Amino acid sequence: MERHVLVVFPHPDDETFGCGGTIAQFAKSGVPVTYICGTLGQMGRNMGKPFFATRESLPKIRETELEKACQAIGIQKVIKLGLRDKTIEFEDPELLADRIEQILRELKPSLVLTHYPGYAVHPDHNALGDVTIRAISRLSDQERPIVHAHAFARDCQDVLGPPDIVNDISDMAEVKLAAIRAHRTQSQLVLGRLANGQLKKPSSKDSYSHMLRRESFWTYHF
Amino acid sequence: MNPIDKSIVQPALDSFLNRDVYLHLETTNGAYAAHNRESNMTVGAYIRNGRISYGRGIITGDGPYRVGLKMELGWVYAEGLTDFEMEQEGQLLLAGHDQEGRLAVALELSLHPFEL
Numbered sequence A: 001m002e003r004h005v006l007v008v009f010p011h012p013d014d015e016t017f018g019c020g021g022t023i024a025q026f027a028k029s030g031v032p033v034t035y036i037c038g039t040l041g042q043m044g045r046n047m048g049k050p051f052f053a054t055r056e057s058l059p060k061i062r063e064t065e066l067e068k069a070c071q072a073i074g075i076q077k078v079i080k081l082g083l084r085d086k087t088i089e090f091e092d093p094e095l096l097a098d099r100i101e102q103i104l105r106e107l108k109p110s111l112v113l114t115h116y117p118g119y120a121v122h123p124d125h126n127a128l129g130d131v132t133i134r135a136i137s138r139l140s141d142q143e144r145p146i147v148h149a150h151a152f153a154r155d156c157q158d159v160l161g162p163p164d165i166v167n168d169i170s171d172m173a174e175v176k177l178a179a180i181r182a183h184r185t186q187s188q189l190v191l192g193r194l195a196n197g198q199l200k201k202p203s204s205k206d207s208y209s210h211m212l213r214r215e216s217f218w219t220y221h222f
Numbered sequence B: 001m002n003p004i005d006k007s008i009v010q011p012a013l014d015s016f017l018n019r020d021v022y023l024h025l026e027t028t029n030g031a032y033a034a035h036n037r038e039s040n041m042t043v044g045a046y047i048r049n050g051r052i053s054y055g056r057g058i059i060t061g062d063g064p065y066r067v068g069l070k071m072e073l074g075w076v077y078a079e080g081l082t083d084f085e086m087e088q089e090g091q092l093l094l095a096g097h098d099q100e101g102r103l104a105v106a107l108e109l110s111l112h113p114f115e116l
Helices: A014-028 A058-073 A092-108 A123-137 A156-158 A170-182 A184-195 B006-015
Strands: A005-009 A033-039 A078-082 A111-114 A147-152 A165-168 A214-219 B023-027 B043-053 B056-058 B065-071 B074-081 B081-086 B093-099 B103-110
Touching: A005 A014, A005 A092, A005 B006, A005 B103, A014 A033, A014 A058, A014 A214, A033 A092, A033 A123, A033 B056, A058 A078, A058 A170, A058 A184, A078 A092, A078 A156, A092 A123, A111 A123, A123 A147, A170 A184, B006 B056, B006 B081, B006 B093, B065 B081, B065 B093, B074 B103
Parallel strands: A005 A033, A005 A111, A033 A078, A111 A147
Antiparallel strands: A147 A214, A165 A214, B023 B043, B023 B103, B056 B065, B065 B074, B074 B093, B081 B093, B093 B103
16 A cells, blocks of 8 residues: 555646546545645636636636545645746756655655656646656655656657556546546536547547546656 | 627727736647647747737727737737636736637736736
8 A cells, every 4th residue: 555645747637637536546545645736727728618717717716626626536735836837847947856856755655646758748747747757866766656657648658668557447437527527627628528429439549438447657767 | 708899898908008018918729739630730829927018009800809009119919819808907808719618819918917
């Protein structure tokens, strides 16, 4: 059993779409889960459907959505880094790594979930994943937690091989769906498409039914 | 936000004439555009809290609308604007939403800096 799971992602909803079921399983079995959330997703283009957020109201709305989603999947503590959406790759990575390192030394997680740098599509994902790996690599072998990295770039399987961690999360499908619903601005469009049958193409790798059954990770090797 | 009404937005643009105003200007096709193959490229740009002053500001078109702000040394331009909001004092929000309600373009003006 894990001692403490630390989750590091840049946007409210990354924790839900990528690994909400996995986190919920840890939380249900009594493992403390802390989430370092980099930004408030200030620059998202999804504003709800029909849209109800504006560019200026979006951060506050997403902060509230994050709270509800964390309640749903059982994340007890959220640490917000206060960065701005789309700018993480332009920050000084060593300074950001310092902040992550400090949290690592304090919480001593046995497992870290973050994005696999270079294979996570969004520049913020890659940048925060990179900074997190930097921080973890500063720890000694004895202190270093296991890292399960999330990747979904089109070429990730070609380069990284198949994911070595494939979690069956069917028992948490309802919980994950509740968290997805909590991120209203970000999920109404896609849930609407799902209801209309527009996302049922079996060819779609990102199909929703798959997302509610399995979550995959690559163990990061230092 | 509400669908743009030029008879409201034009006087709002005029209210900022020759004043120091903070500008938020952006356009985006989404961070996953290339990943989703909605297009071949992910493109986007934004300016947050650019400080400008303009002596002429016009909204035109029949919807979606265009806005041009003429400055002493240049222009600010946005196209595809569909909705507006003026809830905050001294602040005008204009945005263009696609058929799915996703923001594709935004032009915002404020007498005070926008929150970071």
